[in-house]
Amino acid sequence: MDSARRVTIKEVARRAGVSYQTVSKLLNGQVQLAPATEARIFEAVRELNYRPLYSARSLRSQRSRTLGYSWTPTPPDQANQILDTLLQSMLHAAEAEDYHLLCFPHHADATRQLDSYIRLYETGRVDGFILSSVEYDDPRVIHLLGRGVPFVAFGRSSAGLEFPCIDVDGGLGLQMAVQHLLALGHRRIAALAWPEASRVGENRLSGYLRAMREAGIEPRPEWVRRGEGRVAFGAQAAAELLDLPAEIRPSALVALNDPMAIGAVRTALRRGLRVGQDLAVTGFDDTPLAHYLQPSLTSLRQPIWEIGQRLICQMTDMLKGGRPPEPACSLLAPELVVRESTVPGTQGRPEDLIL
Amino acid sequence: MDSARRVTIKEVARRAGVSYQTVSKLLNGQVQLAPATEARIFEAVRELNYRPLYSARSLRSQRSRTLGYSWTPTPPDQANQILDTLLQSMLHAAEAEDYHLLCFPHHADATRQLDSYIRLYETGRVDGFILSSVEYDDPRVIHLLGRGVPFVAFGRSSAGLEFPCIDVDGGLGLQMAVQHLLALGHRRIAALAWPEASRVGENRLSGYLRAMREAGIEPRPEWVRRGEGRVAFGAQAAAELLDLPAEIRPSALVALNDPMAIGAVRTALRRGLRVGQDLAVTGFDDTPLAHYLQPSLTSLRQPIWEIGQRLICQMTDMLKGGRPPEPACSLLAPELVVRESTVPGTQGRPEDLIL
DNA sequence: AACGTTCGCGCGAACGTTCGCATTCAGTAT
DNA sequence: ATACTGAATGCGAACGTTCGCGCGAACGTT
Numbered sequence: 062m063d064s065a066r067r068v069t070i071k072e073v074a075r076r077a078g079v080s081y082q083t084v085s086k087l088l089n090g091q092v093q094l095a096p097a098t099e100a101r102i103f104e105a106v107r108e109l110n111y112r113p114l115y116s117a118r119s120l121r122s123q124r125s126r127t128l129g130y131s132w133t134p135t136p137p138d139q140a141n142q143i144l145d146t147l148l149q150s151m152l153h154a155a156e157a158e159d160y161h162l163l164c165f166p167h168h169a170d171a172t173r174q175l176d177s178y179i180r181l182y183e184t185g186r187v188d189g190f191i192l193s194s195v196e197y198d199d200p201r202v203i204h205l206l207g208r209g210v211p212f213v214a215f216g217r218s219s220a221g222l223e224f225p226c227i228d229v230d231g232g233l234g235l236q237m238a239v240q241h242l243l244a245l246g247h248r249r250i251a252a253l254a255w256p257e258a259s260r261v262g263e264n265r266l267s268g269y270l271r272a273m274r275e276a277g278i279e280p281r282p283e284w285v286r287r288g289e290g291r292v293a294f295g296a297q298a299a300a301e302l303l304d305l306p307a308e309i310r311p312s313a314l315v316a317l318n319d320p321m322a323i324g325a326v327r328t329a330l331r332r333g334l335r336v337g338q339d340l341a342v343t344g345f346d347d348t349p350l351a352h353y354l355q356p357s358l359t360s361l362r363q364p365i366w367e368i369g370q371r372l373i374c375q376m377t378d379m380l381k382g383g384r385p386p387e388p389a390c391s392l393l394a395p396e397l398v399v400r401e402s403t404v405p406g407t408q409g410r411p412e413d414l415i416l
Numbered sequence: 417m418d419s420a421r422r423v424t425i426k427e428v429a430r431r432a433g434v435s436y437q438t439v440s441k442l443l444n445g446q447v448q449l450a451p452a453t454e455a456r457i458f459e460a461v462r463e464l465n466y467r468p469l470y471s472a473r474s475l476r477s478q479r480s481r482t483l484g485y486s487w488t489p490t491p492p493d494q495a496n497q498i499l500d501t502l503l504q505s506m507l508h509a510a511e512a513e514d515y516h517l518l519c520f521p522h523h524a525d526a527t528r529q530l531d532s533y534i535r536l537y538e539t540g541r542v543d544g545f546i547l548s549s550v551e552y553d554d555p556r557v558i559h560l561l562g563r564g565v566p567f568v569a570f571g572r573s574s575a576g577l578e579f580p581c582i583d584v585d586g587g588l589g590l591q592m593a594v595q596h597l598l599a600l601g602h603r604r605i606a607a608l609a610w611p612e613a614s615r616v617g618e619n620r621l622s623g624y625l626r627a628m629r630e631a632g633i634e635p636r637p638e639w640v641r642r643g644e645g646r647v648a649f650g651a652q653a654a655a656e657l658l659d660l661p662a663e664i665r666p667s668a669l670v671a672l673n674d675p676m677a678i679g680a681v682r683t684a685l686r687r688g689l690r691v692g693q694d695l696a697v698t699g700f701d702d703t704p705l706a707h708y709l710q711p712s713l714t715s716l717r718q719p720i721w722e723i724g725q726r727l728i729c730q731m732t733d734m735l736k737g738g739r740p741p742e743p744a745c746s747l748l749a750p751e752l753v754v755r756e757s758t759v760p761g762t763q764g765r766p767e768d769l770i771l
Numbered sequence: 772a773a774c775g776t777t778c779g780c781g782c783g784a785a786c787g788t789t790c791g792c793a794t795t796c797a798g799t800a801t
Numbered sequence: 802a803t804a805c806t807g808a809a810t811g812c813g814a815a816c817g818t819t820c821g822c823g824c825g826a827a828c829g830t831t
Contacts, residue, residue, distance in 0.1 A: 095780090156521050
């Protein structure tokens with residue numbers, strides 16, 4: 062029963078009356094054959110249900126048509142809506158390019174983690190890697206660059222290192238948020254930001270400053286509050302902002318992430334303010350929750366699907382051309398999702414609302 | 417620069433002064449060598465930084481040491497906290513067994529999806545599959561069983577098909593929830609259930625009935641409400657239950673999933689009831705949200721990490737033994753996570769609470 | 772008629788490993 | 802001495818494919 066011998070390319074060739082190398086070349090599109098022979102071969106392939114053996118192709122061609130991917134796991138008490146979408150989009154893009162994704166576990170120990178990358182590459186299991194959660198001076202980036210291992214990263218690293226990557230243009234995102242608020246008539250717009258050490262944070266904040274200045278408004282120092290990006294800080298910072306004298310009290314605020322925005326909304330509600338009218342609020346990241354909150358939260362959605370597509374395509378392009386990794390970093394625009402926290406009565410599915 | 421020629425096993429052998437086949441056997445643990453030779457070989461391996469080429473091993477040994485995994489994506493507006501944990505746990509278990517996971521995209525078209533599975537197996541890219549989201553008479557199960565392709569499933573299928581699988585004992589979970597409520601003194605306990613067509617639902621519900629009867633309480637028909645497992649239904653069903661005459665009005669209810677439990681909590685709060693005292697509520701699945709709600713929700717957590725481990729180990733065991741897939745289905749107990757919706761003042765991180 | 776050129780296909784040789792026996796050699800029993 | 806044993810290593814042969822080159826025939830061109 063298990064004696065189902067594997068169908069090899071030679072059997073196909075014999076049945077089609079050609080040499081097996083010819084079959085190989087036809088299937089790899091490396092040669093133009095007489096229509097008759099071509100048909101005979103395809104028919105033989107179909108009849109025998111021939112499938113080329115992966116390991117044999119890989120051994121001979123010295124390519125695995127496989128990319129490695131590993132990610133830092135999310136703590137179980139908070140969901141990662143990114144991962145699912147990103148993986149699916151990468152998998153689909155990879156399939157279209159006839160590539161596959163090999164996933165391997167994350168290790169907290171950097172040496173161990175690095176060893177996983179190196180081993181996969183040196184054993185020829187993968188042709189390259191997709192990196193995510195890239196940190197400043199990420200050791201993976203340093204070592205992979207050093208060994209000439211092809212990779213594409215989701216997220217930029219520090220200025221010193223140059224490598225191909227895809228990232229979301231956070232500055233543009235905040236610019237969009239501010240312009241949205243300006244269009245609604247707001248003039249006194251504040252920002253809830255991270256500490257200055259954060260590159261992503263400074264990048265996003267710069268978009269706020271830029272948009273304000275472009276509108277001819279010099280953002281006051283009091284309007285920029287910095288702290289850790291959690292709900293509690295957002296609530297407290299919003300309280301301080303609302304306590305400012307009326308002539309400089311913000312009527313709107315942009316937060317660099319959703320939790321801070323949620324905190325700000327809570328403060329406003331507690332003070333009996335109408336969110337979206339007395340105080341408009343925007344977040345960043347578009348937490349799945351943002352949709353279900355009361356009021357629902359205007360936020361900036363990262364184009365995850367497109368990011369996945371680009372990561373894979375950039376990678377396969379690199380492998381195709383055999384070009385050295387070009388340090389081009391593509392920036393993608395986030396999408397402003399307008400909801401009730403800036404325009405009341407916009408939408409929401411109140412029947413399924415959480416609390 | 418790219419002329420870094422691959423180090424082969426023959427070079428290692430030459431340097432160690434043995435035949436290359438001996439090196440192979442030593443590295444695969446198939447032979448006992450004289451300590452001196454063994455040391456020489458290991459040293460040569462280290463000095464040359466030799467790594468066996470994956471495709472060559474795989475070609476010769478006819479094994480890929482790789483498992484395929486595909487999953488149905490979650491709609492982007494709701495997060496899937498399972499996926500991340502399950503993947504990581506499977507990846508770690510696989511690594512321990514020297515296996516890898518090859519992920520491939522989901523296709524809505526069943527034929528296309530099936531073709532992905534078959535192709536991966538027939539090209540020798542994978543030795544077997546891990547299946548999740550198994551449906552009734554799942555076509556994947558039918559075809560894989562028919563072709564003798566090894567696989568292990570997360571979740572049982574219909575009674576007609578027998579195959580190796582891991583599942584969570586939902587009945588036991590509800591039994592635990594009910595026993596928890598009984599221990600708190602509740603006697604009139606209702607259940608929010610799914611329509612009868614659901615196998616998972618009937619399984620969970622049976623645990624409710626069993627626990628009640630074991631406690632000498634015959635559950636009244638009015639106490640079992642069936643509907644789609646959403647927040648809205650939970651809210652409505654809870655309202656109906658709370659409108660029952662005092663002598664049969666429930667003081668506690670178990671929901672077969674978290675959204676229904678959340679709906680019930682909302683109804684209770686709107687009526688000014690103290691949740692956890694006037695009405696105790698339990699959910700199922702332990703949504704990440706359950707932790708952050710006000711009041712936080714008592715729920716049943718699926719042992720995802722252990723499920724991943726078991727899936728992989730059962731799979732590798734099967735491949736090791738070459739045994740035919742034994743249709744044993746392991747059931748794992750969920751964990752009851754007690755929070756404020758049954759025992760007020762238990763915990764919660766109010767400072768980070770959403771709304 | 773002799774000469775390139777292109778087309779269609781074939782041939783030998785890898786690719787780097789593991790498999791299954793065969794062989795050697797020392798030690799022990801006959 | 803001879804034959805037997807087991808431990809330590811070697812040897813040839815796959816595994817199924819792609820690579821690179823070559824060769825004959827058909828085709829137009831001088």
